[in-house]
Amino acid sequence: MNKLVAWIDQRFPLTQFVKQELTEYPTPRNLSYLWNFGSLAALVLVLQVITGIFLAMHYKADAKLAFDSVEHIMRDVNYGWLIRYMHSTGASAFFIVIYIHMARTLYYGSFRKPRELMWWSGQGLLILLMATAFMGYLLPWGQMSYWGAQVITNLFRATPFIGDQVVIWLRGDFSVGDATLTRFFALHYLFPFIIIAAVGFHMVALHYVKSSNPSGINLQAKDNIPFHPYYTIKDFFGFGVFLIIYFVFVFYSPNTFIEADNYIPADPLQTPAHIVPEWYFLPFYAILRAIPDLFGGVVAMALSIIIFAVLPYLDRSKIPGGARYRPFYRLLFVVFSIDVVVLSYVGAKPPEGGLILVGQIATFMYFALFTALPAISIYEEKWLRRRGLPPEVEELITAEENQRDIREGKTQS
Amino acid sequence: MLKKEKSDVKNPTRRDFLTTATGAVAGAGLVGACWPFIQSMNPTMDVLSKATTEVDLGVIKPGESKTVEWQGKPVFILHRTDKQIDEMRASNGGKDPIEDEKRVDVPNWLVVVGLCTHLGCVPSRKEEGWLCPCHGSVYDNSGRILKGPAPTNLERPPYQFLSESKILIGNNKV
């Protein structure tokens, strides 16, 4: 064995890699369980890819066969029900894990310098995940699948000038049809591999800038511990807890995340009385509907996802870290979270009466919070300084400023 | 070696030109190569060949409406009563105003694509017109938008009367 490793080491940096990225990879010792969700997301990704490949062995991407082939998987294929429910539950699990992962990043300010590229690649991953989930949702060819795809592809009508052509091109037909189903299947199979590549980028960036931690400052070497065994064990513990919850849903309540209407085969001539997107799209759907104009609604919805990209620049405070030591930022975070919950609720209900107004106010709040962040973070810094910063923080900020001055060649001495 | 250096020194823009020309040809080739792939995603011949639908109007009684499929989309055919015609003639619609005369070829027969112009749900039939279940757009018996998020009236497909009681929806060419 040792010989084999030595043989490989001469040709490929195996031992070095394991040492550098695992057994000696320095990780802050103060990470809470909220730092488990990155590795959890990787676990769910693996689960989805494996179950997906086995489903594809029995699924038929044809408008006439798709619905029945899913029922065939559920009834005739050995353990088909298990694999299918793991895959459908896994989609929701993926979003729960990712949203918690994002919320942690927001709360602790982990997106701030020097982790902007992690934040942006993560955002790209979110968009890829959304696209993959959306296309996968069409495959069972039920009523919700069909009308969800119909409505979302219709959003592209908002493309200036060539809107109608774009929609027909996307669908390969005048309305969602067989051509749409086949291409969604092809892309639903492809996208996870793009996601894996993007995860690779995310990991390279992570191992370069290293993990953030609850304190929001970069720890000294003595406050780091090797990833293995401390965090491998912690991540595995997280896997265990996650899998218990996940399988409770898979075994006892697999239809929690599946709309009942999706057990009716797709009917292009009949829209279900009340169509709702999957729960993980609800806030964005509410924003889409809040604007009583197709183009405006689509722009607002796209913006509501893209706007996260500028966060590192909106947060103008020099105080390192996120909500933990910054009361105003914490308040913003709480209000934002509540706002997203309100939007989800509005998105799930039919747009009637007072709810329309609630949706519009919540949409306004959503964007207002982002817009207010620069001013609030600057004011917060002044406020914190007036009450006196701990000398260590003071020191950190000056050190940071000095470094920048040196980089820009502005040393006064 | 010496010769090359000399020519470079003498005529440095010559190399720029070659680089640009190579880049331009390769770029144009790449863009051109994308074209068949992009086109392959457009509706196929067999989809296009189903582009027309013939409908027998005889079975639709006055006041009733029928939904037929055209290009995979629902098309509403409403046999309007005289009362409905009078009502529609009296109004001009809502957000997207137009006279009723322009919405029909023959006053008794309203033919519109049954997809909400907002996000494409199928509105359901009501006495006074149609109501979209998705975000609550309301259309009248002329297919005109009265209220809700839909921006325009229900679309009028191309159609022609083949005889008194038969229509052909769609153009023969697409």
Ligand code: FES
């Ligand atoms: S699709 Fe009809 S109102 Fe939105």
